[in-house]
Amino acid sequence: MQSRAPKHILPTLLALLLAVVPVSSFAQAQQGNTALIEFSLPAGNLGDVLNLYSRQAGVTLSFDENLVETISVPALFGSYRAEEALLSLLRGTNLQAVPVGSGAWLIQSAGEQDLMVLDSIQVETRDGGEKDQAFRESASVNILTQENIERFRGTSVGDIFQGTPGVLISENRNSGGLDVNIRGMQGQGRVPVLIDGSRQETTVYRGYAGVSSRSYIDPDLIGSMRIDKGPVMTAEGTGATGGVVSVNTLRAEDVVKPGELSGFRVRVSGIGNNSEAPEPGTYAGYYLPRSAYRSDCRFASYCTDDYAMPESFAPDYGMDRPSLLDLEGYAASFAGAQRFEWGDLVVAHAQREQGNYYAGTDGPTPEVVIGEPVDLGWYYETPVTLEGKDVSIYRAGERIPNTNFSSESWLIKSNLILPQDQTLELSYIRYDSVYGEMMPSQIASTFGQARQWLDSEVLNHTYTARYRWQPVEYDWADLRVNLWHTDAVTNLNTPDVGSVDLEDNTARTDDYQRWGLDISNSMHFFPIGELRLDYGVSGQWEDMDTNTPATEGFYAGSRSGWRKEFSAFTAIEWQPWPQWTLEAGVRHTRFKSKDNNPLPLSKSDPACVLDGEGGCRPVRYDNNHSGNAPVVALTWEPFSGFQIYARHAEALRMPSLFENTSGWSVSPALDIPLKPEHAINNELGINYLNTELFDGAHQLRFKIAYFDNHVADYLTRTQPNAWEESQDGLDFFRMRNIDSLDLEGWELNFGYDAKLWIAEISGTSYSHIEVCNVGSYVRYYCSDWGIPQSYINNMIPPNWHASAQLGVRLFEERLEMGVRGTFMGKRNSIPRYNAPIGFNEPVLWHSYNLVDIYTKFKLNNSFSVDFTVDNVTDQYYLDALSLGLVPAPGRTARLSLTYQY
Numbered sequence: 001m002q003s004r005a006p007k008h009i010l011p012t013l014l015a016l017l018l019a020v021v022p023v024s025s026f027a028q029a030q031q032g033n034t035a036l037i038e039f040s041l042p043a044g045n046l047g048d049v050l051n052l053y054s055r056q057a058g059v060t061l062s063f064d065e066n067l068v069e070t071i072s073v074p075a076l077f078g079s080y081r082a083e084e085a086l087l088s089l090l091r092g093t094n095l096q097a098v099p100v101g102s103g104a105w106l107i108q109s110a111g112e113q114d115l116m117v118l119d120s121i122q123v124e125t126r127d128g129g130e131k132d133q134a135f136r137e138s139a140s141v142n143i144l145t146q147e148n149i150e151r152f153r154g155t156s157v158g159d160i161f162q163g164t165p166g167v168l169i170s171e172n173r174n175s176g177g178l179d180v181n182i183r184g185m186q187g188q189g190r191v192p193v194l195i196d197g198s199r200q201e202t203t204v205y206r207g208y209a210g211v212s213s214r215s216y217i218d219p220d221l222i223g224s225m226r227i228d229k230g231p232v233m234t235a236e237g238t239g240a241t242g243g244v245v246s247v248n249t250l251r252a253e254d255v256v257k258p259g260e261l262s263g264f265r266v267r268v269s270g271i272g273n274n275s276e277a278p279e280p281g282t283y284a285g286y287y288l289p290r291s292a293y294r295s296d297c298r299f300a301s302y303c304t305d306d307y308a309m310p311e312s313f314a315p316d317y318g319m320d321r322p323s324l325l326d327l328e329g330y331a332a333s334f335a336g337a338q339r340f341e342w343g344d345l346v347v348a349h350a351q352r353e354q355g356n357y358y359a360g361t362d363g364p365t366p367e368v369v370i371g372e373p374v375d376l377g378w379y380y381e382t383p384v385t386l387e388g389k390d391v392s393i394y395r396a397g398e399r400i401p402n403t404n405f406s407s408e409s410w411l412i413k414s415n416l417i418l419p420q421d422q423t424l425e426l427s428y429i430r431y432d433s434v435y436g437e438m439m440p441s442q443i444a445s446t447f448g449q450a451r452q453w454l455d456s457e458v459l460n461h462t463y464t465a466r467y468r469w470q471p472v473e474y475d476w477a478d479l480r481v482n483l484w485h486t487d488a489v490t491n492l493n494t495p496d497v498g499s500v501d502l503e504d505n506t507a508r509t510d511d512y513q514r515w516g517l518d519i520s521n522s523m524h525f526f527p528i529g530e531l532r533l534d535y536g537v538s539g540q541w542e543d544m545d546t547n548t549p550a551t552e553g554f555y556a557g558s559r560s561g562w563r564k565e566f567s568a569f570t571a572i573e574w575q576p577w578p579q580w581t582l583e584a585g586v587r588h589t590r591f592k593s594k595d596n597n598p599l600p601l602s603k604s605d606p607a608c609v610l611d612g613e614g615g616c617r618p619v620r621y622d623n624n625h626s627g628n629a630p631v632v633a634l635t636w637e638p639f640s641g642f643q644i645y646a647r648h649a650e651a652l653r654m655p656s657l658f659e660n661t662s663g664w665s666v667s668p669a670l671d672i673p674l675k676p677e678h679a680i681n682n683e684l685g686i687n688y689l690n691t692e693l694f695d696g697a698h699q700l701r702f703k704i705a706y707f708d709n710h711v712a713d714y715l716t717r718t719q720p721n722a723w724e725e726s727q728d729g730l731d732f733f734r735m736r737n738i739d740s741l742d743l744e745g746w747e748l749n750f751g752y753d754a755k756l757w758i759a760e761i762s763g764t765s766y767s768h769i770e771v772c773n774v775g776s777y778v779r780y781y782c783s784d785w786g787i788p789q790s791y792i793n794n795m796i797p798p799n800w801h802a803s804a805q806l807g808v809r810l811f812e813e814r815l816e817m818g819v820r821g822t823f824m825g826k827r828n829s830i831p832r833y834n835a836p837i838g839f840n841e842p843v844l845w846h847s848y849n850l851v852d853i854y855t856k857f858k859l860n861n862s863f864s865v866d867f868t869v870d871n872v873t874d875q876y877y878l879d880a881l882s883l884g885l886v887p888a889p890g891r892t893a894r895l896s897l898t899y900q901y
Contacts, residue, residue, distance in 0.1 A: 038133060039076050039085050043252055043344045044417035046071040049089060050107070051421065051472040057082040063107035067095065072261065072339055075253045075415070077130065092259035130224060135689040135701045138583060138633040138645035140166065140229040140747060146254060149219050150896070151854050152820065153331075154870055155271070155357055155889045156405075160219050162822055163803035165747050165762040166229055170212065170795065170881040173888060174438050175204070175456070176405050177214025178245075181881055182229050183709060184743040184769070185242025185679075186795045187213040188656040193245045194236055196413075196427050196464045198484035199540070202512045203658040204492065208665060208732075208839030209440035209883055210717075210791045211658065216431045216460050216488075218409040220267060220333035220350040222247055223254040230681040230709070231651035233585040233631045235518035235536040236482070238567040239653040241679035241711060249411055249427065252344035255337035257861075257900070262338045265900040270327030273892035274355040275320070277404035277436060280454050281502050284401045285393040286314045286366055287449035288386050297379040309382060313368050318399040321358045324869075324893050329354035335411075343423075348411040356403045356436070356452075360890030363876030364388055364846050365396040390844060392885040393450060396876050400886060401452040402436030421471045429462040439494050440884035454493035454505055461487040478522035480536075488512045510559075513543040529576040534585070540565045542657050545596075559663040563593035565654055571631070583633040589676075590626035591654035595661045599670065605725055607670050621668045623660050625676050627652045643687040653677040659715055659735055666717045666733040671725055675737050678712040701751040708744045713737035714771075717840075719789045722776040733789055738773035739781075741792070756809055758818070763802030769828060771796075784828040785842055793842045798880050800825040807854075814858045822850040824880050843885065848877035866896040 039056055041049050047068040054061050059082055071093050076085060086097050086105065098106045134141040142164050149160045157176050158169030170179040170186055180191045192199050193215035204212045229243040237244050256263035290307070297303035322328060335348035366388035373380040386393070394400055413427040437456040467481040490510040520536025542563040571585025598618035601608045608616035629650040637643045655674045661667075668674060685705035693700055717733045724734065745766035752759045771792060772782040786793035807818025826847045830837060854868040874891040 037080060037082060037085070039080055041076040041085075041089070042415055042417060042423050043075040043339050044072065045069070045341065046073050046089070046093065046095075048417065048421070049073055049076075052470060053085065053089060055470070055472050057085065058103065060104040061107060062100075062105070067107065067109065071095075072341060074256060074258060074260075074339060075251065075344075077251075077253065088258070132689060132691070132701070134749070135687050135703055136643070137687070138581070138635045138643070138685070139232075139647055139649075140683065140685070140703075140705050140707070142167070142227040142229075142749070144225040144227070146223055149222055149225070150267075150866065150898075151856070151868070152852065153219060153269070153868070153894060153896075155273070155354070155892055157217075157219060159870075160222075160225075163762065163805070163820060164227065165749060165801075165803070166764040167227060168797060168801070168881050169879075171206075171883040172879050173400075173403055173882070173886050174212070174884075175214060175435050175458070176407060176433050177204075177212065177216055177458075179212050179214055180245055181795060181797065182227070182243040183707065183745075183764070184741070184766075184795060184797050185709075185711075186881075187211065187791070188659060188715070189213075189239045189653060190242040190677075191245060192236070192240055193217075193247065195247045195429065195462060196249055196425075196484075197236060197246075197466055197482045197518065198462050198464050198486055199514060199516060200460060200462055200486035200488055202488050202490060202510060203656070204490065204510070205494070205508075205664070206883060207439050207494070210794060210840055212883065214458075216433065216458060217247055217249075217429075218333075218350040218352065218407060218431065220331065221249050221348055221409055221411050221429070223250045224248050230647075230683065230707070231629065231631060231649040231679060233534070233569055233571040233583075233587065233649075235480075235520040235538040235567075235569065237651075238538050238540070238565065238587070238589055239651065241651045241653045241677055249413060249429065250335055250337075250346055250348050251413070252337040252339060252346055252415065255335045255346060255348075255900070256339060256344075263336070263901065265333075265335045265898065267331075267333045267896060267898045269331040269894055269896040271329035271331065271354055271892070271894050272322065272324060272327045273889055274329045274357045274403075275322060275399060276328070276355045278317070278356075278399075278401075278452050280452050282317070282401065282452040283315050283449050284318050284398065284452070285450045286368060286386055286389070286395065287393070288313055288368070288384055291385065292381045292383045294379045294381055295373065299378070302379050309384070313384070313386075314395060319395070319397060321397050321399070321890075324891065327893065327895060341417075343414060343416040346411065346413040348409075348413075350409045350411075351407070353406045354404065356399045356401060357889040357892070358397055358399050359392075359394055359887035360871060360874040360876040361396040362874050363396075363848065364391050365876050366391060366393060390885075391846065391878060392887050394887055397890065401450060402438040403886075404455070405433070405435045407431065407433035407435075420469075422467070422469045424468075425464070425466040427462075427464045429460075431458070431460040431462070433458050437492060437494055438884055438886060454502065454507075456490070456492045456494070458488065458490045460489075475524040475526075480518075480520050482516070482518040484516045486512075486514045488514075508546060511545045515541045529574065531575075532573045533570070534572070535568075535570040537568045538566070544657050544661070546663070558597065559658065559661040560596035561594055561657055561661040562596075563591065563657040563660065565589065565591040579637050581635040581637070583635075584631065586628055586630045587651075588626070588628050589652050589654060590624070592624040593622065593655070593657060593660040595621040595668070597662045599662055599667060605670075619670070621660065621662065621670070623655060623668075623674055625654055627676055627678075629678075641689045645683075645685050645687070647681075647683045647685070649679075649681045649683075651679045651681075653679070653715075655715060666735050668735050669724070672734060672736050674715065674735065675713050677715055677737070680710045680712070682708045697755055699751075699753040701749070701753075703747075703749040705747045706745075707747065709742070711741040712739075714739075714741040714792070716787075716790045716792050718773065718775060718787060719777065738771070738787065738790075740770075740772045742768060742770045742772075743797075744768040755813075758805070758807045758809075760805040761803070763800065763823075764797075765800040766797065769796060769799075780831075783831070785830050788837055789840050791840065793837075793840050794881060794883055796827055796842070798825040798827045798845075798847075801880065815856070817855040818853070820852045820854070822852070824848050824850075824877075827880070843878065843882050845878035845880055845882060848875055850875060850877075862899060862901045864898045866894075866898070868894050868896075870894070 158172035168181045226246045293309035294307040331352040333350040337346045371383035410430040416424040464484040469479040523533040525531040546558045567589040569587040601616040631649040633647040635645040688702040691699045750761045805820040851872045858864045
């Protein structure tokens with residue numbers, strides 16, 4: 001309980017009141033003054049904020065209402081010591097905190113000196129606060145701050161994840177969308193990307209090669225990001241078998257300087273290594289229409305133009321790479337925020353324009369090899385081969401078609417301070433992007449020559465309303481309600497094989513609507529130690545429609561259907577003794593879906609009922625399932641900052657809307673029931689966090705974890721088995737639950753901050769990868785690369801990947817500069833004798849090492865300059881998890897100017 005008293009109350013009376021302080025305050029006080037506490041304090045009236053501070057810190061405050069009623073303070077989020085957080089709240093208010101007992105303070109005017117004032121404490125956010133939370137979790141967690149995102153912005157949106165262990169972005173060079181892969185789990189809701197609590201993932205058809213699951217956000221609108229690996233026991237974590245990416249957009253405290261009521265931030269960037277996209281239809285890359293050419297023919301009819309060797313096997317254009325500092329692309333953003341008595345308001349705008357980028361020059365590049373002419377009697381034949389086409393068909397230093405990208409985003413966000421300890425956060429995001437769409441089948445030289453295609457477009461609206469009630473006087477209430485809606489319309493211009501002309505292009509419009517509601521509450525009890533009970537419910541409603549004209553005999557992929565999913569969870573966190581913490585919970589999930597399209601049935605199908613007109617009556621696929629999944633973790637902290645934990649987490653992922661609807665090139669089959677995926681993750685880990693080395697001048701962070709992830713009934717596309725019924729017109733593939741997927745390995749996070757220099761090392765190594773499916777036409781039922789025709793073939797991560805960063809801070813930390821290395825291993829290759837792989841052959845990227853350099857100079861408290869060079873050594877390489885044979889950008893410079901006032 002918090003006590004309020006006028007300023008003339010004597011400290012002795014306050015000491016008497018402390019005798020009735022609840023156990024919650026006493027338990028927190030036991031942690032000592034050096035314990036870090038996670039604070040979540042919104043902006044608002046100082047009295048209201050101090051109320052929440054008192055509850056979260058577990059301390060007692062005494063102050064006069066008249067002192068605080070006209071004072072507004074900024075929000076405070078992150079990990080701080082109790083004294084640090086209190087002084088931060090009072091900074092610039094002409095108030096001071098006076099200690100009057102263990103865990104108790106009196107707030108009074110700074111001019112009153114009748115009591116001893118706390119010593120001055122320097123509050124630093126250097127790699128601390130929110131980022132430290134990752135090293136106190138009994139799970140694998142990574143947190144990316146705004147500073148991380150701005151420092152390593154990269155060329156593509158997904159580059160902000162580079163260097164995060166266990167996390168890769170699939171098809172990163174296409175569309176500007178995020179398809180996140182966490183420890184081999186990817187797509188179809190396995191790794192939801194939550195943007196201010198909302199889900200917006202859409203599944204995009206990528207031809208025979210597979211599908212992509214895309215979420216959209218401009219990095220300049222991101223305030224921070226948290227990555228949880230594996231199942232989580234929160235209302236928003238339903239179906240997350242691989243993990244959750246939680247994106248928080250800009251808040252007032254990201255824009256407004258401490259102690260101010262308003263602020264603005266302007267950021268402008270010039271981006272190199274790109275030029276304006278050419279006209280649609282412009283060819284690129286090597287193209288060999290034949291493998292051999294004729295000359296010296298005895299008869300002219302044997303040496304027609306079709307057999308004449310061309311002067312070049314690639315176009316003359318596309319090799320005009322700009323100089324390093326020719327910054328033709330740009331990004332610009334503006335954010336403004338204002339604090340009011342009733343809350344705050346944030347308005348932000350971001351715009352980005354990039355042309356096609358250029359590949360690097362140093363690496364395993366393709367090369368045309370012309371052999372010696374062979375005398376075949378009637379003519380000479382000269383063989384020509386393209387060596388290295390398993391890497392790509394694009395030349396070293398070439399402009400890569402369809403990598404152009406432009407976007408415009410708006411963010412409007414407000415945090416309302418309501419009476420009786422209530423807050424309401426409202427936000428709206430508008431994301432509009434035009435981009436080149438790259439089809440893997442177009443890049444393959446067997447389907448013709450690659451070329452620039454018509455642009456595609458996505459327009460995404462995101463609406464969220466997040467309510468919280470956290471009353472100071474009640475330990476049983478911390479209510480959160482999250483209501484959200486996403487409206488994503490994608491106009492896809494996806495080229496077919498190379499023979500299709502631009503005027504014959506068939507555009508497809510995907511309209512994806514999703515609504516969600518999450519409700520949860522936390523209750524605190526103190527019978528023995530400290531016990532927190534969390535419980536809640538969650539619901540999602542999805543509706544999808546694809547407007548694609550179908551041609552005769554071609555089921556064009558016009559997916560249409562609906563899906564609804566509900567879950568309820570309950571979990572406890574019990575700390576019976578300061579050194580031991582037990583977490584346990586269970587989630588119940590149920591879902592139902594229906595396909596609006598009738599399944600294509602042949603007359604021989606047992607499900608066919610003749611309609612009297614020579615066909616079958618319409619049969620529409622529907623599905624429903626339910627189940628439970630537990631989570632349990634035990635943490636031992638023998639001394640402050642050092643933890644050993646064991647975690648067992650399970651999750652059920654119900655079949656997605658894409659998997660439950662029919663369309664090109666895969667549909668559900670009536671004789672193959674689709675069941676939920678069941679993920680079973682086990683993890684052992686060690687955390688160590690010490691921010692007090694050498695009297696706080698140095699900070700050490702360390703985390704190592706062993707993970708064993710098993711997924712039973714993994715859902716993916718496969719080839720038909722010999723005994724299964726054929727489907728009329730759609731007999732290429734089958735959607736089914738395969739036996740299992742296993743991924744085991746180790747993960748490391750290490751960071752050392754000596755103030756004048758920093759060093760970070762992270763990496764993931766897989767000791768075991770295995771995919772198992774009992775089916776026809778295969779030699780081995782289990783493999784470490786995938787299965788024929790399966791989407792999973794291009795979701796298998798490399799055997800290892802790592803990152804290392806070294807930086808220095810000079811001139812009183814006004815200048816920071818450093819270097820980062822990214823090291824990527826190979827993925828497992830296909831055995832020579834196994835099975836026909838079909839259309840979805842794994843993309844076998846080569847191992848690669850990248851070097852990036854960065855420099856940041858703060859001219860003053862308002863103006864800073866960033867200069868980075870990505871891929872300094874100009875490597876020619878394919879990104880890990882690339883769906884098409886598309887080389888990544890070569891050496892790229894970026895210059896950014898930031899002004900905040």
